[in-house]
Amino acid sequence: MTVVEHLEEFRRRIVACMIAFLIGSVIAYIFYPHVLHILTLPLDKGGRIAGIKVELSVPGVTTAFLTQIKISMFAGFLIGLPVILLQLWRFITPGLEQNEKRYTIPFVLGSLTLFFAGATVAYLILPQALGFLLHFTHGLKPVIFIDQYVSFVAFMMLAFSITFEIPMVLLLLAAAGLVTSAWLRKYRRHAILLAFIIGAIATPSQDPYSNTLMALPLYVMYEGAILIIRYGMKK
Secondary structure, eight states: OOHHHHHHHHHHHHHHHHHHHHHHHHHHHHTHHHHHHHHHHHHHHHHHHHTSOOOEEOOSSSHHHHHHHHHHHHHHHHHHHHHHHHHHHHHHGGGSOTTTGGGHHHHHHHHHHHHHHHHHHHHHHHHHHHHHHHGGGTTSOOOEEHHHHHHHHHHHHHHHHHHTTHHHHHHHHHHTTSOOHHHHHHTHHHHHHHHHHHHHHHOTTOOHHHHHHHHHHHHHHHHHHHHIIIIIOOO
């Protein structure tokens, strides 16, 4: 494949990703009230945990509209993610050996599973994390702007989702021959420490629930990656 053909292939993959993203965003925009309800449920539960009543506020005239666009784009990315990952892998595939191409379906399915698992874990712990933070507002009237809240939730879910992809990165490195299961076992204790460091850095809430519930699955998946590399990736 020449440089021009490679660039043309890259353009086609980018266009396909953008179409998937736009279609997903339009779907999310149509069902915006339902999407917003799902995103605000953790705040309601967090308020009940903290024992206070929490309401979202809208600063400015354009904030509500811009927030709807932001939420639609975030949900559109999640809806279009399967297509985006498939296009990414198809762009990489021509440069791989024949035995490496057999990882196409496991890569796409594994990446999707880990990404949405991370988003789900983040969503499930949000009420506890928000309750922990809102507990410090006793005696005060919390004013939470919807745009800031949506950014917080989106960042939290993306932080968990991206971090949960670390085991898939290890599998790809193993497939390329850059790491082995023996090497990963050797640095097991370092991995435990690193998991908690990543949890502390990646969670914007800085509460103990988010940190621990990110670190523990990370370490479990680290051990799972070792087993897959050792027993499931033999040549």
